[in-house]
Amino acid sequence: MVRILLLTVALALAVSVGAEGAPSRKRSVSAQERTPQSQAAQEQDEFQSCDVAVREFVQGRREAAALPVKEVKVDGLRMTLNFVHPYGESGDTPPNLAFTRGESIEERRKALNEAKQKARMLTEAAKTGSVWYVIVLKKEGSPADDRRSPASIQAGAGQPSADAVVMASIEGRCITVSQYEAIPLSNVSSELRQLLGQREQEASPPGSSSQPPPS
Numbered sequence: 001m002v003r004i005l006l007l008t009v010a011l012a013l014a015v016s017v018g019a020e021g022a023p024s025r026k027r028s029v030s031a032q033e034r035t036p037q038s039q040a041a042q043e044q045d046e047f048q049s050c051d052v053a054v055r056e057f058v059q060g061r062r063e064a065a066a067l068p069v070k071e072v073k074v075d076g077l078r079m080t081l082n083f084v085h086p087y088g089e090s091g092d093t094p095p096n097l098a099f100t101r102g103e104s105i106e107e108r109r110k111a112l113n114e115a116k117q118k119a120r121m122l123t124e125a126a127k128t129g130s131v132w133y134v135i136v137l138k139k140e141g142s143p144a145d146d147r148r149s150p151a152s153i154q155a156g157a158g159q160p161s162a163d164a165v166v167m168a169s170i171e172g173r174c175i176t177v178s179q180y181e182a183i184p185l186s187n188v189s190s191e192l193r194q195l196l197g198q199r200e201q202e203a204s205p206p207g208s209s210s211q212p213p214p215s
Contacts, residue, residue, distance in 0.1 A: 048169040050132060057136065061137075065135055067132065068133075069085055070085060072084070080095055083126075083131065083166050087189050122177065125168050131177070136164070137160070139160075161182045
């Protein structure tokens with residue numbers, strides 16, 4: 001009688017353990033199945049919210065590059081920005097003098113503080129890899145020539161050049177920070193020219209020295 005009772009208790013314990021282990025295995029399997037899905041959802045495009053804008057600016061051309069901005073140099077006195085990328089610098093932007101449009105000193109001071117805050121946001125965005133310098137080699141007769149102003153066309157007449165834009169992904173939105181038109185290739189580093197597929201002879205205007213410009 002005692003043996004039968006002990007056997008019954010052992011069987012009951014075995015069934016209980018098996019019943020508890022099955023949901024545990026199910027939970028672990030379902031958790032493993034959810035992990036790749038959650039990781040895939042967290043993966044973002046390399047350009048984040050600027051993925052469409054960057055590709056639209058490039059327009060499928062091979063002579064183009066999208067470079068991460070490593071540092072934003074802010075000149076708070078002259079209100080200019082300079083974007084440092086792996087192949088050099090963008091050069092100073094035109095001064096941001098929008099704050100001078102305020103009618104009163106208080107309005108101007110508020111607008112100036114907002115401009116300085118935006119510059120700080122760009123600096124922080126660059127630290128997280130959210131700012132890009134996108135450059136496209138210009139060729140005569142290319143579709144992008146239609147977007148250039150008459151002044152830029154006249155300034156770059158007869159000489160190869162490039163167009164560039166700085167984009168930043170801030171708070172889930174893509175912002176065009178600055179645009180550069182008709183950049184002389186002599187202002188572009190030799191490494192970046194090679195990346196764009198430009199031969200050294202093509203980068204120099206006719207009659208100029210074949211030696212590369214000083215960095």
